[in-house]
Amino acid sequence: MFRIGEFSTIARVSGRLLRYYDSIGLLSPQHVDAATGYRYYTAGQLERLNRILALKDLGLSLDQVARMVDGNVSTGEIRGMLMLKKAELERTLSEEADRLARVESRLQQIDEQGSLGEYDVVVKAAAAQPFLSLRRTFAGMGDAVAMLKEVIRAVTAQVPPAVRDKMVVVAYSDFEDEDLDLEIGFGLTRSTNRKVALAGGEEMTLGELPAVETLATLVRSGPIQQAHIAFGALGLWMEANRYRISGPSREVFLEPPFSGPRPEHVVMEIQFPVSRAA
Amino acid sequence: MFRIGEFSTIARVSGRLLRYYDSIGLLSPQHVDAATGYRYYTAGQLERLNRILALKDLGLSLDQVARMVDGNVSTGEIRGMLMLKKAELERTLSEEADRLARVESRLQQIDEQGSLGEYDVVVKAAAAQPFLSLRRTFAGMGDAVAMLKEVIRAVTAQVPPAVRDKMVVVAYSDFEDEDLDLEIGFGLTRSTNRKVALAGGEEMTLGELPAVETLATLVRSGPIQQAHIAFGALGLWMEANRYRISGPSREVFLEPPFSGPRPEHVVMEIQFPVSRAA
DNA sequence: CTTGACTTTGACGCTACGTCAACCCGGACA
DNA sequence: TGTCCGGGTTGACGTAGCGTCAAAGTCAAG
Numbered sequence: 074m075f076r077i078g079e080f081s082t083i084a085r086v087s088g089r090l091l092r093y094y095d096s097i098g099l100l101s102p103q104h105v106d107a108a109t110g111y112r113y114y115t116a117g118q119l120e121r122l123n124r125i126l127a128l129k130d131l132g133l134s135l136d137q138v139a140r141m142v143d144g145n146v147s148t149g150e151i152r153g154m155l156m157l158k159k160a161e162l163e164r165t166l167s168e169e170a171d172r173l174a175r176v177e178s179r180l181q182q183i184d185e186q187g188s189l190g191e192y193d194v195v196v197k198a199a200a201a202q203p204f205l206s207l208r209r210t211f212a213g214m215g216d217a218v219a220m221l222k223e224v225i226r227a228v229t230a231q232v233p234p235a236v237r238d239k240m241v242v243v244a245y246s247d248f249e250d251e252d253l254d255l256e257i258g259f260g261l262t263r264s265t266n267r268k269v270a271l272a273g274g275e276e277m278t279l280g281e282l283p284a285v286e287t288l289a290t291l292v293r294s295g296p297i298q299q300a301h302i303a304f305g306a307l308g309l310w311m312e313a314n315r316y317r318i319s320g321p322s323r324e325v326f327l328e329p330p331f332s333g334p335r336p337e338h339v340v341m342e343i344q345f346p347v348s349r350a351a
Numbered sequence: 352m353f354r355i356g357e358f359s360t361i362a363r364v365s366g367r368l369l370r371y372y373d374s375i376g377l378l379s380p381q382h383v384d385a386a387t388g389y390r391y392y393t394a395g396q397l398e399r400l401n402r403i404l405a406l407k408d409l410g411l412s413l414d415q416v417a418r419m420v421d422g423n424v425s426t427g428e429i430r431g432m433l434m435l436k437k438a439e440l441e442r443t444l445s446e447e448a449d450r451l452a453r454v455e456s457r458l459q460q461i462d463e464q465g466s467l468g469e470y471d472v473v474v475k476a477a478a479a480q481p482f483l484s485l486r487r488t489f490a491g492m493g494d495a496v497a498m499l500k501e502v503i504r505a506v507t508a509q510v511p512p513a514v515r516d517k518m519v520v521v522a523y524s525d526f527e528d529e530d531l532d533l534e535i536g537f538g539l540t541r542s543t544n545r546k547v548a549l550a551g552g553e554e555m556t557l558g559e560l561p562a563v564e565t566l567a568t569l570v571r572s573g574p575i576q577q578a579h580i581a582f583g584a585l586g587l588w589m590e591a592n593r594y595r596i597s598g599p600s601r602e603v604f605l606e607p608p609f610s611g612p613r614p615e616h617v618v619m620e621i622q623f624p625v626s627r628a629a
Numbered sequence: 630c631t632t633g634a635c636t637t638t639g640a641c642g643c644t645a646c647g648t649c650a651a652c653c654c655g656g657a658c659a
Numbered sequence: 660t661g662t663c664c665g666g667g668t669t670g671a672c673g674t675a676g677c678g679t680c681a682a683a684g685t686c687a688a689g
Binding site: 083085115116117119120123124126127128130131132141148151152155156158159162163165166169170172173175176177179180183184187188189193194195196197198290291292293294327328340342 | 361363393394395397398401402404405406408409410419426429430433434436437440441443444447448450451453454455457458461462465466467471472473474475476477568569570571572605606618620
């Protein structure tokens with residue numbers, strides 16, 4: 074019979090761990106002195122302890138380990154638990170590998186530009202949302218901005234504040250292209266069947282901004298004319314992190330644009346639907 | 352200005368997280384209503400939040416993230432932190448890969464023998480210890496067991512209980528070999544310069560049981576004659592987990608052998624110094 | 630008998646929040 | 660103007676697996 078100190082020395086674990094395992098009923102000493110509370114272990118218990126440590130070392134929780142060593146689960150169930158653990162480990166491995174790639178890309182960024190970089194990309198999901206919008210092609214940025222202002226005017230006047238959400242622009246055209254194929258509108262908090270007429274004789278119709286599982290996003294603030302810089306940053310990020318574009322990009326205006334003291338200063342979230350490159 | 356609910360919806364994080372980040376001073380709302388305690392955030396704060404989320408996503412702790420976003424560390428220090436994180440991730444990756452290999456070897460074990468297997472291997476380290484011993488070759492197991500008994504008798508008689516620790520046998524000979532090259536003795540709790548004379552005219556001398564960094568160990572109990580079965584299990588384990596033997600094996604007798612009701616029944620820990628195969 | 634090494638229980642700490650509970654506010658609607 | 664409901668607030672507890680004190684009792688050697 075060993076006292077806890079000697080037993081812990083032999084097994085090379087801490088006494089605290091042995092007390093803990095006792096407290097949760099995972100490994101109780103062979104004998105406990107009723108008067109003093111001293112725990113006494115035998116060498117034979119090292120086999121159970123070893124089994125516990127070996128299973129724990131596989132990454133199983135003590136709960137699972139307990140069920141296994143207490144033998145009240147079948148071999149098939151143990152196999153199942155191990156298969157689950159295996160799948161989990163495989164997922165963890167690929168996640169950690171991704172993380173490592175991101176860390177490396179950040180390090181490279183620092184080495185290249187001497188700082189953390191201006192923009193931070195975050196991956197998230199987006200739900201579908203009703204979308205009151207107008208799709209058209211524009212000859213240049215000037216045209217598009219004019220239409221933005223007209224849309225803001227019309228929607229502000231004709232749609233109650235409780236129904237309209239943020240202004241969103243969906244860009245269908247290739248980035249490099251000269252003329253812009255844009256869908257300009259407002260997300261809505263609930264569906265409505267009203268159409269909104271614009272000054273030029275056109276009208277906005279109700280559609281839907283589809284849900285997206287994986288969205289690479291970035292928030293920027295500044296003059297709207299310089300927004301393209303942020304697109305470049307997103308492109309670099311996607312390349313470094315092995316994502317590719319899987320749909321038209323969106324710009325969400327987080328603050329009402331063209332208002333306040335500096336009209337051309339906007340805060341927008343740029344969103345790119347992406348998927349993992351093979 | 353957004354209230355916490357809308358801000359959390361835009362950023363796709365929970366309100367609880369925002370309150371938490373406020374409480375630890377990582378991201379405080381732009382404005383807090385003194386009367387009601389309501390938190391008000393602005394769209395511009397999404398940039399800070401995004402940076403926080405992006406850095407956290409690299410696996411950094413919130414403490415590290417805080418120091419980075421608060422900008423009171425130099426680029427060099429940030430680089431250092433990321434390099435550290437990179438090293439840590441690489442270590443984690445190889446650990447998890449090992450774990451995965453162990454899980455797979457267990458699964459295979461189950462498939463082959465329909466159970467978890469009789470023995471559980473645990474890897475640990477061992478410190479150096481003074482060792483009072485005799486090294487010799489033996490013709491067979493019978494000879495060796497006789498010497499074991501003689502050593503027990505002599506040491507029990509001549510070395511005080513407080514000084515002697517466990518009986519240890521170091522096996523230098525090849526496993527397959529016919530004659531056994533063994534070192535038989537007792538670990539000591541402290542150094543002593545006494546020699547111990549044995550019946551056959553030989554004597555035990557003081558040496559050292561060297562420290563070992565990585566020891567693959569297994570505890571078994573049963574007839575001493577069947578100990579070789581456990582060696583086989585250890586060999587299989589080493590093969591499956593890509594370890595190779597890097598020194599002579601040891602058998603540590605966890606309970607005094609050849610005593611008690613069943614004299615041939617022993618509890619021993621078999622230890623193999625190992626290192627990772629390339 | 631004294632010491633010093635060992636053991637006991639109990640409590641707190643750690644990470645990064647999730648999940649109630651009890652209570653207070655704000656804006657829309659009647 | 661009353662009422663209502665969704666949303667806000669603080670506070671506490673839980674998580675996994677122990678490490679790390681702290682105060683107090685035990686054991687064995689000298």
